[in-house]
Amino acid sequence: MANHAKLVDQEIYRSPVDDFELNYQEYLNDDDDDKQEAPVAVSKAPKGKGSNHGLGCRMKGLFDGFGGTDLKTIMRHLRRRRPKSGQALTNFMLSGNMEKVVDQHVKDFVHHFGRINPENGRIMGALRGNDFFNFGGLHNNLGNTGKVYLDNLMKGKCGKKRKVHKFKPIVVEELDFGAPKPAVPATPKAPVAPVAPVIPAPAVTPQKPKVDEPTYADSVSDFGLDFETEREKCLRNKTLFEDPEFPATAASLYYRTPPRDRIIWKRPGEIIANPQLITQGESRFDVKQGALGDCWFLAALANITLYDALFYRIVPPNQSFTENYAGIFHFQFWHYGKWVDVVVDDRLPTVNNQLYYLHSADNTEFWSALVEKAYAKLHGGYENLDGGTTAEALEDFTGGLTEYFDLRKSEKAAVLAALVKGMEMGSLFGCSIDADANIKEAQLRNGLVCGHAYSITAIHSITYYGEDTTLLRLRNPWGNEKEWNGAWSDGSSEWSKIDEATKKQIDVQFARDGEFWMSFEDFFSNFTQMEVCNLTAEIFDEIAEMTGVNRATETVEEEHQWHEIMEDGEWSSKKGTAGGCNNNPSTYPKNPQFSTFFTAPQSSIEADGNVTVIVAVLQKYRRELRSKGKDVLPIGVSIYSLGAEGTARSPLTAQFFSQNRPIARTTVFVNTREVTVRFRVPPGQYVIVPCTFDAYDDAEFLLRVYANGTLKSSLL
Secondary structure, eight states: OOOOEEEEOOOOOOOOOOOOOHHHHHHHHHHSSSOOOOOOOOOOOOOOOOOOHHHHHHHHHHHHTTTTTTHHHHHHHHHHOOOTTOOOEEEEEEEHHHHHHHHHHHHHTTTBBBOOOTTOOOOOBBOOOHHOOOOSSSOOOEEEEEEHHHHHHHTTTTTSSOOOOEEOOOOOOOOOOOOOOOOOOOSSOOOOOOOOOOSSSSOOOOOOTTTTTTTTTGGSSSOOOHHHHHHHHHHHHHHOOOOOOSSSSSHOSSSSSSOOOOOOOHHHHHHHHSSOSSSSSSGGGGOOOOOOSSSOOOHHHHTTTOHHHHHHHHOSSSSSSSTTTOOOEEEEEEETTEEEEEEEESOOEETTEEEEEBBBBSSTTTHHHHHHHHHHHHHTSSGGGGGHHHHHHHHHHOOEEEEEEGGSSHHHHHHHHHHHHHHHHTTTEEEEEEBBBBBBBBBTTSSSSTOOOOOEEEEEEEEEEEEEEEEEEETTTTTSSOOOSSSSSOOGGGGGGGHHHHHHHHTTTOOSSEEEEEHHHHHHOOEEEEEEEEBBHHHHHHHHHHHSHHHHHSSSGGGGGGGEEEEEEOOTTTTTTTOTTTSTTTTTSSSOOOHHHHHEOOOSSSSSOOEEEEEEEEEEEEEEEEEEEEEEOEEEEEEEOTTTTTOSSSOOOOHHHOOOOOOOOOEEHHHHSSEEEEEEEEEEEEEEEEEEEETTTEEEEEEEEEEEEEEEEEOO
């Protein structure tokens, strides 16, 4: 690959496409060197205080607690950890797994529902408000997880734990690395011919909008729209909602490159006679790419449809195209450390009466197109969604923290350890095979598709010819016959040697549905990238509130959950906090420094007294700033130990940094939204220093620390 790095005295910067991970075996063989790539000059560390950062640190940390670093040791741990029933170790969040648990709860409140079609489970009506059950159109088909959530919602059991903020768009011209300022609706740049709204139901009297003017603005007292308030206002006035913050104009579509086709904004009722929000339940078929280069967003969205409990956190149930329809919808995203409720109208970009961007395979279904519109509003416009990473969107959908693994540079046993630990702690997994830049999503002879995102949904240890074999269950979001066709694929000869009881226990199904099994060895030799989205205890607490199902009691002990702290910060040349990397010894100490204390849990899965920690630095508002010619900066983070007895009440000095090396850090500076580093340390005080590569680069950031123990932090 082409090297775009700046090679400097101690730190290096590379773009995300470059080879930036450490070689794990080299790391194990030399604990004394700070692993930098030539021609980087590196100083020696004192004997016995070896480097513990980068990929080597991540891999080494993953091995702790298994009792060894070889595959057999990890597999023995997997056999010990699997459920007593013999089932595979799975992520509890998966729709199928979740619904098995939820099934037993449905009968407890089925009387709240009206007529239910016994053949397909479709809700035909509800005794306690069609508003909750008619997602759109005439029918609604919810899985049991959705039914439980909606019932709890009607009873007032939900919505207490997660604080959701009204979304307030920022004005990028006034963004001065402080709190975002509320937006004032701008005069649209290009006129768009108005189209008379078509109203599916119930009938209301629409008001014809003025050309190029957000007609709803006069009735909005301040920005940060409240869904219930605005909908009630529209119903009372018999008007359809028009979003003053994200108007149906060219300004919402692009800032640089206009669409090739003439865009006409239409409401779903103008496109088709009977629009619905969700038909036949949400699925990966609801996510099909349009003219926008946001496949990264689509891959994450398709993944979320596999997890009912996560899906309903993004798409609130109190909206439809029938009951109380007013042309207004809302969706909720995690945005720089807090959950925000994004309100939009349902005017969508079309060409020749077809949706121009994201759409569903079912042309009567519109939830995915509306989610994309809300996400575009969140980031300042549709064109701002052009290009990104699946991990970025997955974090915004879950509030979790994502790590990357380059499987070509990772130890096999360490990847297996990451899978086992991740499944134990409820993490979400995705994987892919690098594709040729000129041939995207090409199918290989073995059935796998390059440049395509897969989900890893289960892991299981099985005995085959007297030997332990580790199997992974994967899913192709396309949900079709394009599956792995090698060993352990659907109907392969290997399964004939496995008894029916075992196959039933791990839920083996042979169907052309995109789901398949493969050995861990084949997975490791075929896939090139793996992403892990780690979820916190807070997320699982909310899911327990939504469904009445406590993950901790059903599957994994409480101590196997991540705990999180967050700190806001900024690199500001005006305030003297933009010190750059430690190639600049005089300015480096000026960077924000966070004092953090880690305490090991009483009953740790590692049982060795150490704490597993993930530190992540996420830079804010960079996607929104694209219209001003700015993008993500190359950033990194270093962690310094003060020891079990150490204390720091003021920022560390240049003298300290000259005499002490970080115990963990990102080894290169990457221009991506977020960088992470994983490590394991004894309890004590540590100082975290996030920085940009160059001094005097201004940006805001969010520091997140995940640990499987207790922790607290403060800005020094």
